[in-house]
Amino acid sequence: MPLVLSDEQQMLRESARGYLAEQAPVAHLRKLRDERDDTGFSRALWRGFAEMGWAGVLIAEEFGGVGLGHVEAGVLLEEMGRTLAPSPFLSTAVVAASAIGLAGSAQHKAQHLPRIAAGELVAALAIDEGAKHKPSRIALAAARHANGFRLNGTKTFVIDGHVADLLIVAARTAGGIEDKQGVTLFLVDAKTPGLARERTIMVDSRNAARLAFENVDVTADAVLGEVDEGAPWLERVLSIGRAGLAAELVGAGSEAFDRTVSYLKERRQFGRAIGEFQALQHRVAQVYDDLEMARSAVLKALQTMDENLDGAGPIASVAKAKAGQAAKLASQEAVQMHGGMGMTDELDIGLFMKRIRVAQELFGDVQFHADRLARMRGY
Amino acid sequence: MSDLEQFRGEVRSWLEKNCPPEMRRPSLNEDDVCWGGRKPSFQSDAQRVWLERMGERGWTVPEWPKQYGGGGLTREEAKVLREEMARLHCRAALTSFGIWMLGPALLKYGSEAQKRKYLPEIARGEIRWCQGYSEPNAGSDLASLQTKAEDKADHFLVNGQKIWTSYADRADWIFCLVRTDFAAKKHEGISFLLFDMASPGVSTTPISLISGKSPFCQTFFHDVKVPKGNLVGERNKGWEIAKYLLTHERESIGAFGITQIGRSLGELAAETVGHDDGVLADPLLRAKIAEFEVDGWCFLLSMQRAADMAKAGQGSGAYSSVLKYYGAELNKRRHELMMDGGGSDALEWEGARSHDGKAAREWLRSKANSIEGGTSEIQLNIIAKRLLGLPGA
Numbered sequence: 001m002p003l004v005l006s007d008e009q010q011m012l013r014e015s016a017r018g019y020l021a022e023q024a025p026v027a028h029l030r031k032l033r034d035e036r037d038d039t040g041f042s043r044a045l046w047r048g049f050a051e052m053g054w055a056g057v058l059i060a061e062e063f064g065g066v067g068l069g070h071v072e073a074g075v076l077l078e079e080m081g082r083t084l085a086p087s088p089f090l091s092t093a094v095v096a097a098s099a100i101g102l103a104g105s106a107q108h109k110a111q112h113l114p115r116i117a118a119g120e121l122v123a124a125l126a127i128d129e130g131a132k133h134k135p136s137r138i139a140l141a142a143a144r145h146a147n148g149f150r151l152n153g154t155k156t157f158v159i160d161g162h163v164a165d166l167l168i169v170a171a172r173t174a175g176g177i178e179d180k181q182g183v184t185l186f187l188v189d190a191k192t193p194g195l196a197r198e199r200t201i202m203v204d205s206r207n208a209a210r211l212a213f214e215n216v217d218v219t220a221d222a223v224l225g226e227v228d229e230g231a232p233w234l235e236r237v238l239s240i241g242r243a244g245l246a247a248e249l250v251g252a253g254s255e256a257f258d259r260t261v262s263y264l265k266e267r268r269q270f271g272r273a274i275g276e277f278q279a280l281q282h283r284v285a286q287v288y289d290d291l292e293m294a295r296s297a298v299l300k301a302l303q304t305m306d307e308n309l310d311g312a313g314p315i316a317s318v319a320k321a322k323a324g325q326a327a328k329l330a331s332q333e334a335v336q337m338h339g340g341m342g343m344t345d346e347l348d349i350g351l352f353m354k355r356i357r358v359a360q361e362l363f364g365d366v367q368f369h370a371d372r373l374a375r376m377r378g379y
Numbered sequence: 380m381s382d383l384e385q386f387r388g389e390v391r392s393w394l395e396k397n398c399p400p401e402m403r404r405p406s407l408n409e410d411d412v413c414w415g416g417r418k419p420s421f422q423s424d425a426q427r428v429w430l431e432r433m434g435e436r437g438w439t440v441p442e443w444p445k446q447y448g449g450g451g452l453t454r455e456e457a458k459v460l461r462e463e464m465a466r467l468h469c470r471a472a473l474t475s476f477g478i479w480m481l482g483p484a485l486l487k488y489g490s491e492a493q494k495r496k497y498l499p500e501i502a503r504g505e506i507r508w509c510q511g512y513s514e515p516n517a518g519s520d521l522a523s524l525q526t527k528a529e530d531k532a533d534h535f536l537v538n539g540q541k542i543w544t545s546y547a548d549r550a551d552w553i554f555c556l557v558r559t560d561f562a563a564k565k566h567e568g569i570s571f572l573l574f575d576m577a578s579p580g581v582s583t584t585p586i587s588l589i590s591g592k593s594p595f596c597q598t599f600f601h602d603v604k605v606p607k608g609n610l611v612g613e614r615n616k617g618w619e620i621a622k623y624l625l626t627h628e629r630e631s632i633g634a635f636g637i638t639q640i641g642r643s644l645g646e647l648a649a650e651t652v653g654h655d656d657g658v659l660a661d662p663l664l665r666a667k668i669a670e671f672e673v674d675g676w677c678f679l680l681s682m683q684r685a686a687d688m689a690k691a692g693q694g695s696g697a698y699s700s701v702l703k704y705y706g707a708e709l710n711k712r713r714h715e716l717m718m719d720g721g722g723s724d725a726l727e728w729e730g731a732r733s734h735d736g737k738a739a740r741e742w743l744r745s746k747a748n749s750i751e752g753g754t755s756e757i758q759l760n761i762i763a764k765r766l767l768g769l770p771g772a
Binding site for chain 2: 002003004261264265272273275276278281282284285286288289292293294295296297299300315318321322325367369370371373374375377378379
């Protein structure tokens with residue numbers, strides 16, 4: 001498949017760009033932050049995303065979605081990255097919808113997917129237990145109890161977990177905490193007794209939660225996929241999340257970059273535009289190169305998800321690693337090249353650096369993915 | 380079966396029948412590559428036969444039109460040919476500046492007579508070309524070149540000096556930038572001339588590099604007579620051709636970074652530093668190699684995306700600078716890591732064990748990647764000005 005967007009995908013990009021510029025410019029995030037909004041995103045905007053078909057972008061038509069692919073979801077995420085639009089799109093429409101669509105029973109799909117597509121259900125993946133992403137280590141215990149399971153343990157950095165209606169929880173049903181075998185995914189209603197959640201407002205003004213499970217009882221129907229066999233499903237879902245985040249990172253990095261290039265053409269010192277200085281020209285050219293490299297890997301990762309999801313793990317890691325590195329560089333150079341103004345809260349540039357820092361950490365940072373690839377390559 | 384799949388079947392059986400077994404192994408060294416020419420130095424009969432057969436079909440230049448000695452293949456068919464050659468490990472039948480550089484320029488700017496004369500010779504590997512661009516005082520500022528071609532009614536009289544002319548001592552002809560108007564602005568007085576290296580007044584001396592012997596030469600022109608018909612394009616409009624050709628050169632130097640990826644750096648380093656609990660025992664080296672591989676992967680995909688963008692009409696000539704810069708820097712990083720991984724073994728300069736210092740010589744040679752074909756700094760200038768629209772100094 002050619003490594004370019006099709007005409008339809010480009011049209012989707014244009015329409016998304018127009019919609020987001022109007023409905024969710026950076027000022028939208030700023031307003032939510034300044035008002036200390038309880039939800040942390042706008043329910044009205046999320047309903048708007050559902051009306052546009054975005055909440056159901058990856059959901060099959062029979063479940064009320066529009067049945068598009070990962071390239072389309074990535075196009076939307078890239079545009080959302082450009083305006084820093086806060087919404088449960090990644091947690092719910094990309095990660096949770098994929099998890100349920102891939103591993104869910106007929107009943108799970110019928111119950112949850114139409115509500116996700118309609119913008120009525122927010123869902124979140126609870127995976128991390130420590131400050132660094134390590135999906136190979138799952139300690140939260142799910143012991144057999146009555147007709148189902150009893151969950152005990154903690155989760156952290158659960159994106160949108162503070163308001164999610166439904167949680168997808170990776171738990172240990174057998175083996176030691178580092179064993180690949182013995183991980184099970186559970187669908188847990190957020191109102192289940194024994195589940196405590198603490199909202200964590202992050203540096204990017206978006207929200208996650210720390211979850212504490214104390215004798216949280218679920219029925220056997222709550223198992224997503226098969227008991228003890230959750231790791232391969234988790235792997236696929238994480239790849240999807242990683243490629244999506246990489247697309248968002250390219251969007252956020254590119255917007256910070258574009259704003260910086262514009263600033264270099266406007267800002268005058270020593271009687272000339274500072275963009276005339278070669279010390280700055282070469283650095284922005286290098287950032288451009290890195291962003292272009294990331295863009296290629298992201299598109300390839302998204303295309304691979306649509307063609308052969310099981311083979312997409314390595315390229316998803318390449319994309320996440322490169323997009324994280326390139327976007328971080330773009331945002332750091334953006335702050336530096338905006339000088340004192342780049343340090344002010346008034347300018348949006350700092351908001352890009354904050355979001356990029358969070359997105360590059362989520363589901364594995366640059367080091368995590370480089371290490372993962374090295375292991376796959378046998379060194 | 381689609382037409383393309385049928386074509387694939389034909390290509391496969393033709394290659395199986397016609398590619399000699401010796402040509403299905405990687406080249407041993409720089410001399411084990413076929414450059415063709417009037418006095419070709421074939422390393423083996425197999426090399427000669429392989430060139431003849433491929434040249435006959437025009438598959439040395441699969442996408443050039445048939446009437447100029449090419450294969451007349453579509454882009455998709457050429458891709459199939461490359462894939463099938465890779466599947467059988469067939470090496471390139473011909474390595475040639477005529478193919479990479481002059482050919483594309485002649486196809487775009489040459490007269491019909493020039494195309495009919497020069498292109499088939501290139502395709503069959505009968506004439507070996509060299510490139511006369513840089514001069515001692517015209518490197519990054521190439522347009523300030525001073526080699527002059529005076530109009531003497533029935534011929535041009537060429538005087539001057541070129542440097543970094545690769546393989547000038549073995550080439551049959553040169554494509555050369557010369558100044559035809561000294562009064563005009565520097566970009567507007569340059570012409571693009573072709574001439575025979577056997578012409579009276581042409582001489583060359585080789586240049587030794589930090590890596591040892593090199594293909595580079597200094598080339599001197601003293602009262603060289605060149606027929607008027609050897610001018611490509613219009614007089615004083617040679618800079619446009621020069622720029623076009625540099626784009627092709629950049630793409631091939633950029634591609635250099637990836638053509639040699641064989642054994643992985645991780646495997647190579649494992650031999651010297653060993654494993655510790657399943658991973659390389661040197662964690663800092665391991666991290667650098669892993670980062671390099673991420674970037675290498677992205678670079679390969681970007682080469683593909685650039686080709687696909689060009690095909691979809693979304694390309695930009697200046698984009699070749701993105702790839703040239705990144706590919707050159709990447710290849711230098713790769714050789715630094717190979718030296719890090721190789722340790723003192725990689726420092727041996729002579730003898731059979733080190734293949735006469737292959738690792739060290741290639742490491743040193745890679746330093747030129749970010750100098751030749753426009754330095755990395757020049758590529759960054761081009762990106763800043765032409766792709767990002769920053770004001771010029």
